[in-house]
Amino acid sequence: MFARLQQDFHLAMLSLVGLIVFLCVTPYAVYRYWEGSYLVAYVDATLVVATSLAVLYAWLTGNTKGAGLFVASIFCVGVVLVVSSLGPVGLFWTYPFIIFVFFLVPPFRALLLLVLVLVTLLAWSAWLPGTIFDDRVQLTSFVVTATVTSFFSYVFAYRMLVQRRELESMAARDALTGAANRRELDLALEFAAGAGRRSRDKDIALLLLDLDFFKKINDEAGHQAGDQVLVNLVQLLQKHTRLSDQVYRFGGEEFVILLDDVEADEALAVAEKLRQRIAAELQSQTGAVSASIGVALLGPQEAWQSWLARADAALYRAKSGGRNQVVMAQAHTQ
Numbered sequence: 001m002f003a004r005l006q007q008d009f010h011l012a013m014l015s016l017v018g019l020i021v022f023l024c025v026t027p028y029a030v031y032r033y034w035e036g037s038y039l040v041a042y043v044d045a046t047l048v049v050a051t052s053l054a055v056l057y058a059w060l061t062g063n064t065k066g067a068g069l070f071v072a073s074i075f076c077v078g079v080v081l082v083v084s085s086l087g088p089v090g091l092f093w094t095y096p097f098i099i100f101v102f103f104l105v106p107p108f109r110a111l112l113l114l115v116l117v118l119v120t121l122l123a124w125s126a127w128l129p130g131t132i133f134d135d136r137v138q139l140t141s142f143v144v145t146a147t148v149t150s151f152f153s154y155v156f157a158y159r160m161l162v163q164r165r166e167l168e169s170m171a172a173r174d175a176l177t178g179a180a181n182r183r184e185l186d187l188a189l190e191f192a193a194g195a196g197r198r199s200r201d202k203d204i205a206l207l208l209l210d211l212d213f214f215k216k217i218n219d220e221a222g223h224q225a226g227d228q229v230l231v232n233l234v235q236l237l238q239k240h241t242r243l244s245d246q247v248y249r250f251g252g253e254e255f256v257i258l259l260d261d262v263e264a265d266e267a268l269a270v271a272e273k274l275r276q277r278i279a280a281e282l283q284s285q286t287g288a289v290s291a292s293i294g295v296a297l298l299g300p301q302e303a304w305q306s307w308l309a310r311a312d313a314a315l316y317r318a319k320s321g322g323r324n325q326v327v328m329a330q331a332h333t334q
């Protein structure tokens, strides 16, 4: 449970909001009911129940976006009803509500929802003067403070979003080549051999590619020249594969390309095309560069470790067979 909260930021935020709403709003629902403010009591109770159900839904389905939007919308309606029913005392509740909304939906959507709430409150007070604000000074103060709070929350939430995206990208990419990194590869292999297997009509192929005599480039032209070859190789691989075919850096000068929804002959054709493109286009300061490739199709019920090991064995045969060639792995046996 804690591992899931650590991995899924949205689920963690939604759960936190759910917990705070449950702990803080439930006593108010009871109190309002006890003092006879039935509308506010029902609204508070609805907020608690709806938020709890949405959190449960997010945990069960993983759909945190839908659950977040649902809770944020319920909050918007709830805050309008509470404020219009309680008058100035209810206005205090809009400030934690503003913060909550930024926890639940993306920043721009949160800002739009808040503008909608503010406009609704102003329209309500114009239609029924004296129900929400005591006088114009109170109205102006509320509009200014709620706008400032919303604006700064927006700026803060937007910065957080940008930084989180940067961190996610840094955690997923190889710093030198920009290819997806080993961590992403492990996740993709696990997914392909697990849940992904069920939703696929055709096969999935793993190409394990290793540059030939790469040490020579480093030794003769320097490490920086070697680095440049790796960068150029990834660009070349990305150029000659489909957008859905991910390129991963497995380590050193070894790369993995996962081809989704292919037959064996298609996978071999792609590997052969890549080998030819590399031999024709990839240059180092010491001359042309070539690559050897092992190809393996995921077998039924096969574990990803065995799939990778078969591709590695095929790559080994390509190397020992003279390099600059593609070798198909032996079929998986149970």
Ligand SMILES: Nc1nc2c(ncn2[C@@H]2O[C@H](COP(=O)(O)OP(=O)(O)OP(=O)(O)O)[C@@H](O)[C@H]2O)c(=O)[nH]1
Pocket: 176, 210, 211, 212, 213, 214, 215, 216, 218, 222, 223, 224, 225, 226, 227, 230, 251, 252, 253, 319, 323
């Ligand atoms: N420039 C550079 N070199 C790297 C990087 N990672 C690994 N290497 C080098 O890649 C070389 C790999 O050498 P080997 O494993 O002997 O492979 P090879 O020379 O390509 O020989 P074969 O694979 O048998 O054809 C080593 O010299 C590593 O130092 C990197 O990020 N940048």
